[in-house]
Amino acid sequence: MSNEMMSEIKRDHILRLLEKGTRQDGRGVKDFRNIEVETGLIESADGSARVRLGNTTVIAGIKIIPGTPFGDTPNLGVLTTGMELIPMAHPTFESGPPGEDAIELARVVDRGIRESGMVDVEALCITPGEEVWMCYIDIYAIDHDGNLFDAANLAAVCALKSAIIPCEQYGKGENKHLPVTCTPISVTEAKVGNTLIVDPDYDEEQISTARLTVTTDDDGNFRAMQKGGCGSITLDELSQCLDRAVEIGAEIRKIIG
Amino acid sequence: MSGHTDMVLVDENGMRIDGRTAEQHRPIKIEAGVLHNADGSAYVEIGKNKVLAAVYGPRECHPRHLQNPEKAIVQVKYNMEAYSVSDRKRPGTDRRSIEISKITAEALEKVVLTELYPRASIDVYIEILQANAGTRCAGLTAASVALADAGIPMRDIVPAIAAGKADGKVLLDLNKEEDNYGQADVPIAIVPSTDEIVLLQMDGNMTRAELDHAIELAVNACHEVHDLQVDALKRRYSKDREASE
Amino acid sequence: MERRNARQTREIVVPGDVLDGTGMKPGDYAYVQGGKVRASVMGVRNVFQNTVGVIPLRGCYMPTSGDTVIGVIVDIGPSNWLVDIGAPYPAPLHVNEVPWKVEFGDTSRYLGMGNVVLLKVLSVDESKKIQVTMKDSGLRRLEGGRLVKVSHSKVSRIIGKSGSMISMLKNMTDCRITVGQNGMVWVDGDEENADVAVRAIRMIEEKAQCGNLTDLVREFIESKLPQSEIDEGDE
Numbered sequence: 001m002s003n004e005m006m007s008e009i010k011r012d013h014i015l016r017l018l019e020k021g022t023r024q025d026g027r028g029v030k031d032f033r034n035i036e037v038e039t040g041l042i043e044s045a046d047g048s049a050r051v052r053l054g055n056t057t058v059i060a061g062i063k064i065i066p067g068t069p070f071g072d073t074p075n076l077g078v079l080t081t082g083m084e085l086i087p088m089a090h091p092t093f094e095s096g097p098p099g100e101d102a103i104e105l106a107r108v109v110d111r112g113i114r115e116s117g118m119v120d121v122e123a124l125c126i127t128p129g130e131e132v133w134m135c136y137i138d139i140y141a142i143d144h145d146g147n148l149f150d151a152a153n154l155a156a157v158c159a160l161k162s163a164i165i166p167c168e169q170y171g172k173g174e175n176k177h178l179p180v181t182c183t184p185i186s187v188t189e190a191k192v193g194n195t196l197i198v199d200p201d202y203d204e205e206q207i208s209t210a211r212l213t214v215t216t217d218d219d220g221n222f223r224a225m226q227k228g229g230c231g232s233i234t235l236d237e238l239s240q241c242l243d244r245a246v247e248i249g250a251e252i253r254k255i256i257g
Numbered sequence: 258m259s260g261h262t263d264m265v266l267v268d269e270n271g272m273r274i275d276g277r278t279a280e281q282h283r284p285i286k287i288e289a290g291v292l293h294n295a296d297g298s299a300y301v302e303i304g305k306n307k308v309l310a311a312v313y314g315p316r317e318c319h320p321r322h323l324q325n326p327e328k329a330i331v332q333v334k335y336n337m338e339a340y341s342v343s344d345r346k347r348p349g350t351d352r353r354s355i356e357i358s359k360i361t362a363e364a365l366e367k368v369v370l371t372e373l374y375p376r377a378s379i380d381v382y383i384e385i386l387q388a389n390a391g392t393r394c395a396g397l398t399a400a401s402v403a404l405a406d407a408g409i410p411m412r413d414i415v416p417a418i419a420a421g422k423a424d425g426k427v428l429l430d431l432n433k434e435e436d437n438y439g440q441a442d443v444p445i446a447i448v449p450s451t452d453e454i455v456l457l458q459m460d461g462n463m464t465r466a467e468l469d470h471a472i473e474l475a476v477n478a479c480h481e482v483h484d485l486q487v488d489a490l491k492r493r494y495s496k497d498r499e500a501s502e
Numbered sequence: 503m504e505r506r507n508a509r510q511t512r513e514i515v516v517p518g519d520v521l522d523g524t525g526m527k528p529g530d531y532a533y534v535q536g537g538k539v540r541a542s543v544m545g546v547r548n549v550f551q552n553t554v555g556v557i558p559l560r561g562c563y564m565p566t567s568g569d570t571v572i573g574v575i576v577d578i579g580p581s582n583w584l585v586d587i588g589a590p591y592p593a594p595l596h597v598n599e600v601p602w603k604v605e606f607g608d609t610s611r612y613l614g615m616g617n618v619v620l621l622k623v624l625s626v627d628e629s630k631k632i633q634v635t636m637k638d639s640g641l642r643r644l645e646g647g648r649l650v651k652v653s654h655s656k657v658s659r660i661i662g663k664s665g666s667m668i669s670m671l672k673n674m675t676d677c678r679i680t681v682g683q684n685g686m687v688w689v690d691g692d693e694e695n696a697d698v699a700v701r702a703i704r705m706i707e708e709k710a711q712c713g714n715l716t717d718l719v720r721e722f723i724e725s726k727l728p729q730s731e732i733d734e735g736d737e
Contacts, residue, residue, distance in 0.1 A: 061340025408561025413518035
């Protein structure tokens with residue numbers, strides 16, 4: 001039941017469709033799947049979001065706790081991102097500490113958020129050198145049908161945008177919104193045969209040779225990138241991915257508001 | 258348990274802080290078939306507990322040395338998500354989750370017809386999205402619905418709920434405050450068709466009379482939970498049928 | 503499996519539900535406790551003469567000897583292949599059970615990873631060890647076309663009463679269609695027609711509970727493929 005060897009018949013069918021510019025679920029090569037976002041579903045978290053990207057579901061929760069700053073950044077709050085590929089999400093996922101895939105996912109999401117300056121970490125300082133807010137982003141893959149990169153990024157970003165710093169709980173004045181400056185959006189493409197397709201589903205990922213995630217900010221500037229997979233992409237393909245990341249990133253920003 | 262507080266948990270009229278009587282459970286919501294990949298799945302809310310359960314299998318048993326040539330094994334992984342509790346929980350298993358996983362698996366093994374699938378494994382994953390006292394019962398309740406949803410042959414569907422004691426009174430289905438500052442907690446799961454007990458734990462301090470009363474309350478409430486489990490499963494198919502007509 | 507009077511709605515039961523308390527015998531997926539027959543799986547209550555049982559709605563495929571199944575090669579050994587047939591156990595295909603003479607260690611020249619094969623279940627022993635064969639008429643490697651996975655409990659609906667549904671599908675779409683008992687269906691034909699056939703099969707799976715399924719499927723195919731050229735009728 002859990003075997004993940006794809007039949008050659010299915011693989012060939014996907015490739016045949018791509019030659020005609022279409023995909024198994026009827027999408028074109030540039031189309032994202034339907035995006036559904038629900039925020040605030042976890043009351044025990046300081047911010048939370050569930051994102052559905054087609055059949056892929058990811059939940060992110062934010063916990064904000066007072067702690068000690070790092071010695072070299074005494075005035076800055078601390079941002080930590082973790083990702084768990086729990087066995088509920090896919091028959092090939094196993095329980096245990098995060099493996100390399102989960103760590104790569106967490107680091108790519110973290111990079112987009114950190115490098116875009118989405119969270120104003122200076123505003124997370126309570127007493128310089130002594131106490132700052134530590135912001136933990138914990139992301140769980142609940143149902144995996146491909147493109148966990150973008151689903152995780154969206155869940156983390158939406159959860160952060162909904163987050164409240166629980167000042168009252170720790171006697172630090174009134175609760176306030178987590179200071180958020182922009183909305184970094186990642187767009188992932190997979191190379192299947194010689195075609196680059198946006199938002200790959202699980203089957204497409206299985207037969208893809210390379211993957212590229214590009215994260216942009218509200219101004220259409222680039223904040224993070226990650227190439228994955230054993231294949232390569234050409235300079236022309238890179239250029240195309242960058243153009244699409246800006247264009248699609250802007251569309252997604254409108255959807256999530 | 259046995260914490261102390263000035264908070265009045267049960268007032269002079271027998272009302273609890275969330276407005277329930279001693280014999281009422283919190284609002285319960287159950288939904289079957291909520292995930293795409295899993296062979297069976299369920300979502301359960303009991304008060305502020307939010308729990309997902311997924312079932313994969315029967316499938317080849319890994320690691321192989323756990324295989325039983327005569328029957329399938331039921332493996333449960335209970336996991337609390339980092340943001341599910343008021344202090345962030347460090348991800349990963351701890352002794353508490355290993356114990357809960359074990360007793361949950363044992364409760365389910367009693368009803369699953371494991372002899373039909375020698376050498377195989379039936380894997381149950383319970384994820385606690387939000388915890389507010391009573392997650393093991395919510396998790397087991399969700400897991401049984403997910404097993405039935407996966408089409409796994411089983412004698413019955415197992416419901417679970419706890420009873421306990423707070424402010425010296427026996428109460429059904431303790432909430433967070435009652436659990437923290439109360440005097441006892443008794444989670445119970447039964448096989449509804451026979452009233453056999455398949456999960457039972459207790460911690461705290463109760464007299465024999467209190468314990469008898471708590472068990473009676475919990476067993477009765479288990480039958481109510483069971484009705485909701487059955488309803489969730491049947492609703493899934495009446496919904497499917499409506500959608501297709 | 504078919505009931506004589508196909509009713510619009512059939513009674514859905516879940517494990518533990520009482521199927522009968524009047525002395526009927528337990529059929530498939532039923533057990534007796536305290537004089538009552540109870541269901542042991544979620545499905546549709548099914549009465550046949552003096553027995554009452556359940557037709558499951560979901561669940562994994564359990565092979566029976568003689569079943570024709572479609573599988574995918576998932577591992578290769580020096581003297582056998584492992585085939586995923588959607589059961590909880592892998593099905594080994596031994597070199598003696600293929601229609602070619604294969605030297606030891608030469609297996610991958612004949613069937614490779616991901617290849618799709620039409621097989622027959624030779625035997626299933628008490629501990630559910632499976633043996634499959636490719637040595638029977640019609641058994642072969644399947645190439646091209648489309649592969650559809652449906653719940654194995656819907657296979658009887660796709661085939662229909664004495665093959666009526668599958669004949670209609672084949673005739674109306676002009677496709678070659680092979681249905682494995684394990685719920686794997688292979689469809690081969692003109693790309694557009696195959697697409698309609700696949701969607702019709704998915705429709706049968708979704709609406710397996712409906713009484714007038716044959717009419718619904720016929721209407722669906724007619725709306726997608728004009729039937730001027732292709733003759734409709736029994737084979």
